[in-house]
Amino acid sequence: MENKSLNGLFQDLLENDPIFKNKEVLRPSYTPDLLLHRDVQINNLATILVSALRGETPSNILIYGKTGTGKTAATRYVGIELEKKSEEMNVSCVVLYINCEVIDTQYRLLANLARQFGEDVPMTGWPTDQVFSKFKESIDSKEQVIIIILDEIDKLIKKGDNVLYNLSRINTDLKKSKISMIGVSNDLKFTEFLDPRVKSSLGEEEIIFPPYDANQISDILRDRAQIAYKNDVLDDVVIPLCAALAAQEHGDARRALDLLRVSGEFAERENKSRVEEEHVRNAQDKIEVDRIVEVVRTLPTQSKLVLYSVIYLQNKGYRNMTTGQVYNIYLKFCHNIDTDVLTQRRITDLISELDMLGIINAVVVSKGRYGRTKEISLSVSISNVRKVLLEDNRLKSLESFNPPVVSQAHL
DNA sequence: CCTCCACCGGAACGTGAGGAGT
DNA sequence: ACTCCTCACGTTCCGGTGGAGG
Known part of the structure; x- marks a missing residue:
């Protein structure tokens, strides 16, 4: 008896989804197929990285931009395209993505890299230089170009930057393979704390991601909303409002997408079939309150x-x-x-x-x-x-x- | 115009925890 | 296992200050 009512309960909720088609595309982890308003940066990146397809070492690149300006998405996107193309051309080219916020020590970084090449490195216990040579050994086994994306690279600096120094000099020790690095940073001034040698080697090329303006955010939201929401459930004011609120927060597209998603969740909770201005306002409040609560708690x-x-x-x-x-x-x-x-x-x-x-x-x-x-x-x-x-x-x-x-x- | 309040905020230093080097 | 370094957190000391009240 109770089972039945429970079933019924969830069944109701499942069927009762008049708004979302695919909510996942509004989450920050989603990488879209098409990145709007980042053509210049993507072209820049591609122009620099194209030498990898010719078997040459691309320049190291530093990418700057505040949160939610599409740095990570654009970099990953170019990485994926590069790997695709290299497969087509039968050139060996590997793109590795590392988030330095999660992997934040020299040892973990090197161990992670080595593991991605199939080396068996324990979580802890080995001397760091042994891991380093193991890594070099494994990548130098064949001719290939390796591109390492270091996301949130500023998090790594605080822990001492010898990793970066070592990595930036690694090419002199390699016979067959070539390595180039892409550093991605939120902090526009983080190179100030960098060893000058690392700085000049890492920053051979620099690409800046400016914040989006309200119109650009609108475009992005419209694009995603098509996939995320069912047809015609968004009130006309919803997208411009989300865009305007997010533009005030320094053009943060992630924030805008959050707003759009949470607004929908509010409408959903109220069993409304349309998302309206009021839901966006509530979402804005909720996001702000959540932020404060989290800050206060910690x-x-x-x-x-x-x-x-x-x-x-x-x-x-x-x-x-x-x-x-x-x-x-x-x-x-x-x-x-x-x-x-x-x-x-x-x-x-x-x-x-x-x-x-x-x-x-x-x-x-x-x-x-x-x-x-x-x-x-x-x-x-x-x-x-x-x-x-x-x-x-x-x-x-x-x-x-x-x-x-x-x-x-x-x- | 001068005084003097109630604090501001810079500088130098102390301490203990945790990482790196050896 | 050991020392050495760095870094975050706090303290001590103290010169500095905008403006109401005299």
């Missing part, structure tokens, strides 16, 4: 305490509080939960960090006779943040702790 305890102090004061009706007020409350909270107490100097920095994260507003103002301080206020809704903060075991007991706020005469 804050270090001390920052959480500072933030909780701000919330506490705001709840007591204080509008623009000063660093001193926040610090006083913070002291009481620290005492209450028996944790380390930081100096006011440090709290100033933590407040600035929270400001940068967009969780609070902090502006330095002068109150004349009454000194110079930061005016602090929360820039997100109290209830969500408060709930997330109280999820932290160490802050839990503060819920029922109500210290008085020291009043200041000039307020």
